[in-house]
Each structure stands twice: as C-alpha cells, then as structure tokens.
Amino acid sequence: MAHVSRGVRERSIGRVKQEGTFAVKSGLAEMLKGGVIMDVVTAEHARIAEAAGACAVMALERVPADIRVAGGVSRMSDPTKIEEIQAAVTIPVMAKARIGHFVEAEVLQALEVDYVDESEVLTPADEANHIDKWQFTVPFVCGATNLGEALRRIGEGAAMIRSKGEAGTGNVVEAVRHMRQIGGEIRRLGTLDEAELPTAAKDLQAPLPLVRDVAKAGRLPVVMFSAGGVATPADAALMMRLGAEGVFVGSGIFKSEDPARTAAAVVEATTHFQDAERIAAASRNLGAPMTGIGMDAIAEQGGLLQERGW
C-alpha cells in the first residue's frame, strides 16, 4: 500500500521473490474488504460459512459465547482442528493466538494459517506486552477500542485492525462505541496542524509517524473491520455505514437458529449496506438470531473481554 510509507517498515523489492513484506501482509486484508469473516469451530462450520459467501473463516476452539459461559483459560485451537478446517475450504483460514503468546503464533505460522488474530477473546498470556509481529511472515489482525490502541498494534506490526466490540454477546452496542470512537479520533487528528501532532501522539500513546500518516490520510494505514456483537444483517450493515471495511461475525452465525441462511443474509447485507430494501429482503424469515446479553449482565459472567489488551 502506497500510503504506508512512513512509520511502517518496508523492504525494497528486486527481481527475486520477497515473502512476508508489509505490502503482502496488509494486501490480504485489502482482498477481504467488503466481506464477512466468520468464526468456525469445525470443518462442517467452515463449509457452511464458505458456501454462504464468507471471505474468510476464523478457526477457534469455541465460539466466544461458549467461552463466556465456560470460563476457565481459553487457548489456541488444536492444530488438528485447524488443519481439518484448512482442508475443508479454499478461502483464507485465520486462527486466534493469546495476547503476547508468541509461541502459539509461531505454531499457527508453521501451520500456514493465512492470518493470526492476537485476540482478547482468548485468555491473555502476557499482561504487559503484545507479540512483536514484525518477526513473522504470517500477517496479524488485532483488536482495538480506540485509535491509540489501533496505532500501537500497527506499530507492533499488525497488518489489519478490527474494532473490538464485546465478543460473544450478540449485542452490537460496544462495536458501535468502538467504531465511533476510532472514527471520531481519526477525524479529530485531521483538524490539527503539524505542531499539534506530537502532543496528540503523546495523548494517544501512539507512534508519532503513524499519527502523522492518519492525520494526512484521514484513515488508518491498514484495513479496519468491525467485530464483537454483530448478530443480524442490519447489525453488519450498521457497522459498514459507520466506516467498517468489513465485519467479523463470531457467535452470531452458529448461535442462530439457521446458520446457513443467517450467514448468507449477513454477507448480502454487507455487500448492499447502503440499500435498505436489500437489507430488508436479506433479513426476512431468518428464524431467531442468537439470544444476546446486555452489558450490565456481563459483569456477573467474568467481565468485559475488550479490557484485555492495552
């Protein structure tokens, strides 16, 4: 990407193949834009997601709603499960590693997953540090609740950002909060002059070169999806209208009454996010969406996942 010129390390290219460059890593996220990435636990789930038009699947051991109920420590999936999912579909397969758990990430890279999600949905392995993502050939996606967090992750080498929302709730309110927060902070940067940017970077606790990039471009230097609480076609379209470039849907698909139809409907609404008639058509007779929970009930169930990561 031409606009990732400052602040993000680039390698010059020559006549020989260069693998794992930032252009290649962030480029895959560009290919996923306008699409829906679905959480899957089994190969069967993955087939349903692919047939419904998902642009990628996220392999994990349990969907977030179940992680929330089960409690305990949540970790990277069993490699056999990931390989079964890779064998079942031709679309990209992503998988989650715990925050700071660089060995889980190395394992996922060795399995040749297409993206690693360093995810707050799993139990963090390091309470101070995220993974140094520059050391990897495989690209990373990371969650963020605000602009500073997004830019710290990009500074660590993340090639894609997803707003965190609150996974496993079926409640879109936190996804909206985070997308509006990030969008608002980006717009605010655009109003500052050059002399004001160093203080803005200090306040955001983000690298100054990346802050300059965002102020100039009016957008993050990598693709940003929305995640955490999307349960219906209208939810997906809402996140696109708020500036998401695509959506992750976790529990919303496979905790619904009819996963195949819900999945296809969310894909359709994401493509036609500006067309209310098409969203209406996609939303008809889908059966019950996942039940969903209110944010006030979450404290009793172990608190907010979004507060993991810093």
Place this chain on the structure above:
Amino acid sequence: MLALQGDFEAHRRLLEELGAAVREVRVPADLDGLDGLVIPGGESTTMTLGIEREGLAGPLRELIGAGTPTLGTCAGLIMLDRDHLGLLEVTAARNAFGRQVRSFEERLDLDGVGDGIEAIFIRAPWATEPGADVEVLAAVDGHAVAVRQRDVLAVSFHPELNGERRLHGWLLQRIAARRAAAGPRPQATAGGSP
C-alpha cells in the same frame, strides 16, 4: 467496476487519479452504458457466489463479450477464465503459489504494458492452458501471471495496491481507442472510463 467484494476502492483511487469517472457495479442495472470494466481482487469464492446471487453472469458476458475493454486482477483473472465467466481462454489455478505465507512481491516486465512493474502477489492464481488468442505477457517460475486476449487484460497480481498506474492506463487507452474507432458520440458516464 465490479464492487461485490474485494479491493475495489483501491482501483477507484487509481482510476480517478487517471481522470476516469467510476461507477460501482453490484446489480445488472449498474452495467448500463459502461465503456470499460475492472474486476478487482478479492475472494474468488465470495465473488462467484455474489455474481450468481445478483444474476450478473449473463450481463457481464454480454458486456465483455461485445469487446468492452476489461482489466481483471487476481480474483478478476479467475472470474474471467473458462470455468467462470468464460471470457478468457485460460484456466486459472487458484491459490497456485500457496497460502498467505507464500505471498510475495516481484518485479516484472509486461510485454506491451511496461517494464519494471512492482507486482504484489497475494494467495495468487496463475493461468494455465492459454488458448490460441491469448498472449502471455509475463511469467513467474514458468507460470503465466499476466495474459491478454484482445481487449481483456488479466493479471495474478495487484497493481492497484501500490499505485502502479500502467495497467489502468492501458485500460483507459483501449477505451479511448475503441471510442475513436466507433466515431463521435455523446460523452458517456462509465465505470472505468474517462
């Protein structure tokens, strides 16, 4: 510009920098009056299902089959091949270079388009079994990664991601040439055309 899914925004930026008026195509009616077409990179399975859902296959075949200059990148190459829209006499081998960790950059010379093109390949396909009308413009490791059949140009890589303008320039040039050959006509609004 087909806009069902993928990196169509990047194509839009390049085309607009080159002075073209761009229209996003999601349903058949969006194709009316287009002078040129771009099929972007994206997930080919998602795009195939989208074309099916929207009933776009017939109208796209009609438009491109009538000689409308077309540029396809990556998934766009796959959509054009004989197993999909059937507008390009090649068979695309999907993800042929491997999974994402095998994605790469390489500098390429494209016959008739330009030299020293910095090409970004992402889970890229290559083209096999080119028909008699197909010219192979570039290859990597002996595999065709850029092919042209008359006014349809398809490549395995992504000029739209690093501001490489020459392929889009080629498209606009072909559109202008086709217009000139057709004689004077009213100014059209068009996807991927000036």
